[in-house]
Amino acid sequence: MADPALIQQLTQLQAQQAAISAGLNAMNEGRWLAADHGADSLEAILYGLNPGWTGTISPQAPLYDLPEPAPPEANVVWIGSPNYYHGRAGWPVVAIVIHTMAGTLASCDSWFRNPASQVSSHYGIGLAGEQHQYVALSNGSWANGVLEAGNDWVSIVGNSANPNYQTVTVETEDNGSGSTPVTDAQWGSTLAVCQLALRTYPGIRYLMGHNVISPNSRPSCCGNRWWESGRFDQLAEALELEPCW
């Protein structure tokens, strides 16, 4: 017959072992803090195991999901362009149109500053996240061309007026190749300038590809670097706009 004191010690050890297992299970299931999970938390189980630790533990719960990186702040450099409409002819701004440059940001700066080009956009976003502005948001840029046959603009927006009056336009650098991936920096800066546009025009509802307006001459603008990569829908979701492409 074993010593009753030893049996008592063994019983105590069994209870402690069960508590340690429960603590490991709480850890495994992410129940860390008593404030969040009560008696089932690792914190509460440890206090039960060792009442002397009460008030001496500085508990911390780890993260299980990486926090979304904050998009860069708008940090726009004014470049300017002579190619734009003064004002918007009374039309409300309803859409942001994303373009791909088919070139570099430097070439875009030069082309948009040239009066002979007869083209512009509100913003140009570099692959490294540079944010250039060519036209004030209160004016219409010359980025979208005219409505082409087969366009989806009319069915989406409900009018056939010049989309340049009704949009904010964003060109995105691609170094001349539609297969150049949209970088994190470019995506973040595009988001930042779109948020600026939304603060100016809260009535904007759509995020569009240029192909919605010009399905014949620009069927691949802004292209699969935005569409198939998921970057376009991700941008629309971040802006809470309806994606159209």
Added chain:
Amino acid sequence: MTDEEIASTIQVLQQQQSLQSSALKAALEARWSGGADSVDGFVKALTPGIETKPETPLYP
């Protein structure tokens, strides 16, 4: 087992459980590796000679 052997075994078990509890406390306080007072340190004390590749979780 004699009472002396049982008492000796109980003493070892108590020491192990103390280390296990301390390891859980270290985890709760985000001390995962880097010294004797970390999860990694207590695991090594529990199982001398064990090789570990500790990874620290993310914290806000």
